[in-house]
Amino acid sequence: MKREEWSIRTSGRGFTDLTSRAGSFVRDSGVRDGMCNVFLVHTSASLILGENADPSVRRDLETFFARLAPDGDPAYEHDAEGPDDMPSHIRTVLTQNSLSIPVVAGELALGTWQALYLWEHREIPHERRVIATVW
Numbered sequence: 001m002k003r004e005e006w007s008i009r010t011s012g013r014g015f016t017d018l019t020s021r022a023g024s025f026v027r028d029s030g031v032r033d034g035m036c037n038v039f040l041v042h043t044s045a046s047l048i049l050g051e052n053a054d055p056s057v058r059r060d061l062e063t064f065f066a067r068l069a070p071d072g073d074p075a076y077e078h079d080a081e082g083p084d085d086m087p088s089h090i091r092t093v094l095t096q097n098s099l100s101i102p103v104v105a106g107e108l109a110l111g112t113w114q115a116l117y118l119w120e121h122r123e124i125p126h127e128r129r130v131i132a133t134v135w
Helices: 019-029 056-068 085-094
Strands: 002-009 014-017 034-040 045-051 098-104 114-120 127-134
Touching: 002 019, 014 056, 019 034, 019 114, 019 127, 034 045, 045 056, 045 085, 045 098, 056 085, 114 127
Parallel strands: none
Antiparallel strands: 002 127, 014 114, 034 098, 034 127, 045 114
């Protein structure tokens, strides 16, 4: 087993591709066949496995979630950090903060069009902490 912690600086709302970093971590671990868990230690960002070829998929996800959990909705009581605060929490609970990916022959067993993304739900940049474990 090997564990590593990463600090990821986001650019604000949007996606940060973690596929290469997670793949390198798995390769360097020496684990040939097993599992890799990636855990995001936050309540206003999430992890997804998503389409990696066409960026319009990620734009469409943003569009969908903007309709589902709009910033500044007057129905939200929680707005301690601004109008994107509660929508960020909603987006997080509807997605996930932990992913487990099989490791096969020393590589992440991702599909051809899959990538691992940190999805920042806040408008401004944040420093995010990720814990990756492979066994």
